[in-house]
Amino acid sequence: MAGSDTSSSPPLLPPTEVLLAASVARRFYLDNQSKVEISKEFDISRFKVARLLEAAVAQGIVEINITVPAKIDTELSAAMRRRFGLKHAIVVKVTADDPEGPEPVTEWLAPTAAQLIAKMVEPGDVLGLASGRAVSSVAEGFIKLPPCNVVQLTGVHPLKSIGADSVEAVRRAAALSGGKAYPIYAPLVLPNKLTADILRCQPGIAEPLDQFGRVTKAVMAIGAWESTLSTVYDSLTPDEREQYRRLGIVAEMGALLFDRDGMVVPSELDDRVIAVGCEQLSRIPQVIGVAGGIQKAEAIGAVLRSGLLTSVVTDSAAALHILGDSPSGEPSGEADSRPRPRRDTTDVVQEPSIWLAERAWLG
Numbered sequence: 001m002a003g004s005d006t007s008s009s010p011p012l013l014p015p016t017e018v019l020l021a022a023s024v025a026r027r028f029y030l031d032n033q034s035k036v037e038i039s040k041e042f043d044i045s046r047f048k049v050a051r052l053l054e055a056a057v058a059q060g061i062v063e064i065n066i067t068v069p070a071k072i073d074t075e076l077s078a079a080m081r082r083r084f085g086l087k088h089a090i091v092v093k094v095t096a097d098d099p100e101g102p103e104p105v106t107e108w109l110a111p112t113a114a115q116l117i118a119k120m121v122e123p124g125d126v127l128g129l130a131s132g133r134a135v136s137s138v139a140e141g142f143i144k145l146p147p148c149n150v151v152q153l154t155g156v157h158p159l160k161s162i163g164a165d166s167v168e169a170v171r172r173a174a175a176l177s178g179g180k181a182y183p184i185y186a187p188l189v190l191p192n193k194l195t196a197d198i199l200r201c202q203p204g205i206a207e208p209l210d211q212f213g214r215v216t217k218a219v220m221a222i223g224a225w226e227s228t229l230s231t232v233y234d235s236l237t238p239d240e241r242e243q244y245r246r247l248g249i250v251a252e253m254g255a256l257l258f259d260r261d262g263m264v265v266p267s268e269l270d271d272r273v274i275a276v277g278c279e280q281l282s283r284i285p286q287v288i289g290v291a292g293g294i295q296k297a298e299a300i301g302a303v304l305r306s307g308l309l310t311s312v313v314t315d316s317a318a319a320l321h322i323l324g325d326s327p328s329g330e331p332s333g334e335a336d337s338r339p340r341p342r343r344d345t346t347d348v349v350q351e352p353s354i355w356l357a358e359r360a361w362l363g
């Protein structure tokens with residue numbers, strides 16, 4: 001109609017309607033209810049439902065993110081699964097035109113990892129989240145989670161904002177699932193064993209540590225033994241970093257140190273970190289590693305060879321580097337033929353919905 005202003009923004013909602021707008025938005029965006037159904041439930045007109053949805057977006061009650069779906073490399077995914085006896089392997093295609101480096105690659109991996117993990121989690125599970133940028137990015141990608149408690153598996157980096165992000169990741173996942181959050185408000189690396197022992201006895205820290213044995217699914221970041229590529233590496237002194245490098249350390253996951261062959265290397269660091277231990281991690285039924293980038297390829301390969309991971313989400317460049325001369329996934333060479341601890345993967349068929357979902361993503 002001539003003279004009408006169709007571009008005007010919705011008016012600012014009064015405080016009394018903010019809660020109503022949030023409830024309406026939840027029904028529409030999360031519960032997939034129609035505007036007709038919502039209008040009947042709240043006894044308001046369809047016009048008002050539409051205006052409340054507009055206002056919810058305009059005032060930041062609802063945030064809508066548009067993301068480009070990741071392209072999955074089906075052949076590399078299958079090859080990684082075969083090579084390492086994994087339950088799930090998702091390899092995201094990253095082309096030469098895409099940004100390089102672990103942080104930009106993480107942004108490509110996180111949405112896909114979030115989808116996979118959300119489908120894997122079942123009601124009553126206890127979900128463990130390690131600290132790290134990759135895991136925090138995955139948690140940001142969660143839209144829905146079944147009812148489950150969420151436990152932080154490692155302390156935080158005291159000198160970086162990632163610490164706050166790690167705690168928030170646990171709280172966000174628990175809020176989505178309706179479960180209880182068990183964050184750890186303590187540094188990952190302490191100066192000595194005595195300090196670590198004292199902190200472990202504090203009620204606010206002892207409680208989440210007691211939950212480690214109940215974790216059924218864990219999400220772990222993987223670090224390379226270089227500056228900015230590992231929270232543990234960045235927490236140590238230059239002399240300590242070099243000491244561990246001389247021991248052959250190439251990778252770190254949850255403060256566990258790995259050599260090139262995938263062996264966990266015991267060290268005095270084990271006594272002064274707040275983190276899930278190697279034996280505890282090995283007893284968790286499903287452990288998902290999320291890491292990518294050519295700079296981390298050697299580290300990802302080392303952790304995969306340890307047998308601690310049951311699933312991995314990575315990128316094509318890292319996968320090609322890891323598979324080396326055997327892109328089909330068939331073991332080749334002396335190093336790959338040596339026996340290593342493996343998870344029992346015979347129960348893959350017991351999770352048909354997850355398997356079918358993965359096959360759908362893989363084309």
